[in-house]
Amino acid sequence: MTPTGGRDRAGRAGDSGHPDGPSGPGLEAVDGTSAWPAMARLVRAEWTKFRSVRGWVWGSVVAALLILVFPATGLGGGPPEHLRPVPVGPDGEPVSAGYYFVHRALAGDGQITVAVSGLTSQRGADGGSVAPWAKAGLLISAGEQPGARYAAVMVTGGHGVRMQYDYLHDYAGPAVGVPPSAVRWLRLTRAGDRVTGESSVDGAQWSEVAAVQLQGLERTAEVGLFVACPARMEGLGSAVDAATASFGAPRLVGDWAAGEWSGEQRGADSASFAGLPREVSAGFAADGDGFTVTGGGDLAPATRNDLAVAATPGDLLFGTFPALIVIVVVATLTMTTEFRYRVIRSTFGVSPRRGRVLVVKAFVIGGVTFVTSLVAAVVAVPVWLRLVRGLGIFVFPAAPGALLRAEVGTAAVLAVTAVFALAVGGVLRRSATAVTVVVVATVLPHLLARVPFLPAGMARWLTEVTPAAGLAVQQTLVRYPQVDSVYTPANGYFPLSPAAGFGVLCAYAGVALALAVVLLRRRDA
Structure with missing residues (x-):
């Protein structure tokens, strides 16, 4: 065996006398064998040690079972019988589909032009500004059922002229530097499936906002004036609102149905319609050659705040929180127990490279946690999705890739948290203290962030820096920029992306593991 601080048989310098000196391919371990077989034996030894302690094994099993069965605690008796249907748009997403529509039938191609001379909202009745996403303009609809395809060009309360279609898609019009109170001209042109929205400040010079394709649009479609106003945000909740718009006389080109204009508030019976203020009635009235129209609702993607009874795939993984506590206890004990019973001296006697021992322990507890948690998550999500949908509860859709990321990510979060707990156990060496520190750092912040009445800023901070x-x-x-809502962790919206959030957790685990390695080398066993 190469003497400490000497040279190996290849003539290379040794590890300068430190038991944690560098070792790699081609270097010998302290027992005269190469490093990789020594590492394999250390992994096998730590795995044998883990599975020989029945409490640790059962702890991992219990954590997996919590992921599997815990969603049942939040199902209750299913949705109420009077639950209104959730409108679903052409892309399969839940949508808000409420608006007041003054319309006539257009057979084939045609065009409608109108001046919007005023837009107010109930929110602004007491001297405040008009609701930023109050909308008034021209719309073509494929049908009156909530979720039907549409395209609209509009004036908004705080976001200028927009062209929107099929709920998810939003295009900003040209920035012309005129105040919201100024008269704006709008034009909507249909040519087959192609719908073009334009705007003007004088009715003479026109700028195209956007041109979109409405595939499958019937030859005869309803076209006309519309007004919508989503609920306004008030702290951690919302309050219903309504908007009123003044339109000039519509100018029509094409094969329009003869007769009077008709109007109705659409989408009022859908689950995403918040209603109207008590003092407001939706409707329209002739105003000279034009119309005054009042309505509520919105044409946009539905958010969690819009649906009283709905679930997300993330809700079905709520068992992650009790599972985290169990994993933290198990991972901490795998380290602190050795200090408590002085077993760590035997461990370091067999393998003096203390840093390597800690890394192998992290590998074993992290690997066991990842595998058991992944199996539980992969089974839990599809099973609970089927059960919840069978109860009639609406579940926000998620792409297969997003579901897979949630499942694998949950297992990875539990595994990294186990490594974090192990490292904190190595730093503090006391089980109760280490468990408390890790639970307070990992579980408590998110539980607090899910409290509905916690200020939104604090909830975001807790899920950004912890x-x-x-x-x-x-x-x-998905957080949509064209929708104001309560985007908080309590509603399933995190301030960081999945990758960034996971990176924050990994950073904590990495710092804790590095600190544990340093202290293990400097302290007595």
Whole structure:
């Protein structure tokens, strides 16, 4: 065996007398064997040690079972019988589909032009500004059922002229530097399946906002004026709102149906319609050659705040939280127990490279946790999705890739948290203290962030800078810029992306592991 601080048989310098000196391919371990077989034996020894302690094994099994069965605690008795249907748009997403529509039938191609001379909202009745996403303009609809395809060009309360279609798609019009109170001209042109929206400040010079394709649009479609106003955000909740718009006389080109204009509030019976203020009635009235129209609702993607009874795939992984506590206890004990019973001296006697021992321990506890958690998550998500949908509860859709990321990400979060707990156990050496520190750092922040009445800023902070940020891997909801809503962790919206949130957790685990290695080398066993 090469003497400490000497040279190996290849003539290379040794590890300068330190038991944690460098070792790699081609270098010898302290027992005269090569490093990789020594590492394999150390992994096997740590795995044998883990599986020989029945409590640790059962702890891993219990954590997996919690992921599997815990969603049952939140199902209750299923949805109420009077639950209104959730409208689903052409892309399969839940949508808000409420608006007041003054319309006539257009057979084939044609065009409608109108001036919007005013837009107010109930929110602005007490001297405040008009609701930013209050909308008034021209719309073509494929049908009156909620979720039907549409295209619309509009004036908004705070976001200028927009062209929107099929709920998810939003295009900003040209920035012309006129105040919201100024008269804006809008034009909607249909040519087959192609619908073009234009805007103007004088009715003479026109700028195209966008041109979109509405595939499968019937030859005869309803076209006309519309007004919508989503609920306004108030702290951690929302309050219903309504908007009123003044339109000039519509100018029509094409084969329009003869007769009077008709109007109705659409989408009022859908689950995503918040309603109207008590003092407001939806409707329209002739105003000279034009119309005054009042309505509520929105044409946009539905958010979690819009649906009273709905679930996300992330909700079906709520067992992650009790599982985390169990994993933290098991991972901490795998380290602190050896200090408590002085077994660590025997461990370091067999393998003096203390840093290597800690890394192998992390590999074993992290690997066991990842495998058991992954199996539980992969089984739990599809099973609970089927059960929840069978109860009639609406589940926000998620792409297969997003579901897979949530499942694998959940297992990875539990595994990295186990490594974090192991490292903290190596730093503190006391089981109760280490478990408390890790639970307070990882589980408590996210549980607090899910409290509905916690200020939104604090909830976001807790899931940005603490290890709880890692649970962003379970997020499957999308935050849409054209929708104001309560985007908080309590509603399933995390401030960081899944990758960024997981990176924050990994950073904590990495720092803790590095600190544990340093302290293990400097302290007595």
